[in-house]
Amino acid sequence: MSTPPILVDQIIEARWIIPVEPDDTTLEHHSLVIQGERILDLLPTEQARQRYTARETTVLGEHILMPGLVNLHCHAAMTLLRGLADDLPLMRWLQEAIWPTEARHVGHAFVHDGSLLAAAEMLKGGITTCNDMYFYPDATAQAFARVGLRSVLGITVIDFPSGYGQNAEEYIAKGLAAREAWGQHPLIRFAIAPHAPYTVSDQNFERLGQLAEDLDLPIHVHLHETAQEVADSLRDHGQRPIARLDALGLLSPRLIAVHAVHLDETDRSTLAARGCSVAHCPTSNMKLASGAAPVADLVARGIPVGLGSDGAASNNRLDLLREMQQASLLAKLTTGDAAALPAHQILRMATLEGARALGMDADIGSLVPGKLADLCAVKLDAPETQPCYHPISHLVHVLGREAVSDVWVSGKRCLTQGKLLQITNTELLSVAQLWQNKIHL
Known part of the structure; x- marks a missing residue:
């Protein structure tokens, strides 16, 4: 029978x-x-x-x-600033365009609506998980949960005041409150997200490192993005940023170094020895003329490298398929080796290695029974x-x-035949137009 x-x-x-x-x-x-x-x-x-x-x-x-693709670094809400300030290097882009615009407009509604647009764009491009860093994580969680995008949301901390908070204590308190509110949601997780070495003090880095260890959370930080960042750190701290964070106890397998462009031999060896991961953002790095990360060498050293889009204000797409191609071609160009980072390795970076960096590779990143x-x-x-x-x-x-x-x-379908199931294009276009009108007033 x-x-x-x-x-x-x-x-x-x-x-x-x-x-x-x-x-x-x-x-x-x-x-x-x-x-x-x-x-x-x-x-x-x-x-x-x-x-x-x-x-x-x-x-x-x-x-x-x-x-599904894993976007290892994004600022989702900044989709509302797409194309606002092109053709500037990083610090001028931040100081002359992005930070002043954010000071005028960023609030719960801005972050929710920008994150909603970003989530829709990412799902339509095959991204199912996003590691995000921005203010008002509760608003981002609401937007991502609505359309069904899996995410890790940053408890973002900087040393200077903004419309979101006045100091590190307030940033941390608000981030932890969002984590508490969303702690049981199956698609939402959190990370500790100090913005960068040039915006966070030693004291706050040490505090955040301890918090990440206590709560068993990833640490998501911009690191060695530009040559200026490294030079300023040597001037102000007498150390390169990676050495500084290592001395403060932040370097471990939970740390995701975003960009990691300007790395000397000691930097690379330290990242490998501490088990850190790297979020490689090739398009953003090229667009801001920050440089090309030595990704082929990092991979050869066993460092987990995932791919990130960065925000739509500096890319200007949340498109990991494009990041895959850019990462492949850039590695071949910079190494002079046509065999550098073959296609299967690039796909692994966009999926399993991103999941591994987030500590989620037991659940996502490959098609294995049980995941x-x-x-x-x-x-x-x-x-x-x-x-x-x-x-x-x-x-x-x-x-x-x-x-x-x-x-x-x-297992829940979010997109069918190119059409999102939880939100319409009409609503998304209305949201985009509303904010374009506000920001350009």
Whole structure:
């Protein structure tokens, strides 16, 4: 007597599945089986049809199914400042354009609405997890939760006052209150987020490092972004920023160094020895002329490197597919080695390595039974995507975010055939127009 098929919630049949683990693997004509929020099985489609029956079956006949992308560094609310101040180096961009505009406009409504636009943009581009750093994390949590984006939100701290807080004590108190309010939400986590070495004192860095250890949270910080940052640190502290933070006890596997562009041999060795991770933001670094991070060398040293978009004010897209291509090409250019960071390694950076940096790789970042079903489907049915000999290469060097057709977070569909399910374009366009009118008054 034959065994009856097992009833499951979902089966997704795909032309190709790229699980990321094992590395550099492409499975043809396979199916992903989902029960509840998690992946139950991954097996050839013919076997899946015999073994399972599903309440919902999705057939992706000319698609790649892969893990949802992990955006390891973003300032989501700054989507409302997209293109406001182009063609300036970092400190002029901050001091002359961004900080004054933020002082006039940033509040709960600004952050909520900007984060809503950002979440929609990211989901439409296949991003299912975002590591964010900004003020009013409660407002960001509301926006992200509405559309179903998984996130790690920064308890952001700087030493100078803003409309959000007057001092580090107030920033910390408000961030911890948001964490308490959202602590039980399945999609929302938090990180300690000191802004940068040039905006946070030794005393506050030490306090935040202890808080991160006490609460077992990641530390998300801009670090060695520009040559000026390093020079100013040597002048003011007698140390490079990485050495300073190491002396203060912040360097550990929980630290995510954002940008990490200007690194000497000692900096690189220290990051590796302490188990730190790096968030590589190639487009932002190029646009602000900050430089090119030595990513191929960092990866060779075993340092986890994920990819980040940075904010839309300095990129100007929240598009990890583009970051994948930029990271690949920039590594080849700067090393003079065409074999540097091959496509499968870039995809791993955009998925599993980002998850690893956040301490979430047991749950997301690859398509392995037992993990959460955070998924992205990318279609290859257009003539400009053909022929396709190597699907992973296509992800990095051919496809753009417009090819993303379907997205699931924890097994729940957020995007179908390119259309968001929790919010309309009409509402998003209305929000964008409202703030454009306010900011340009």
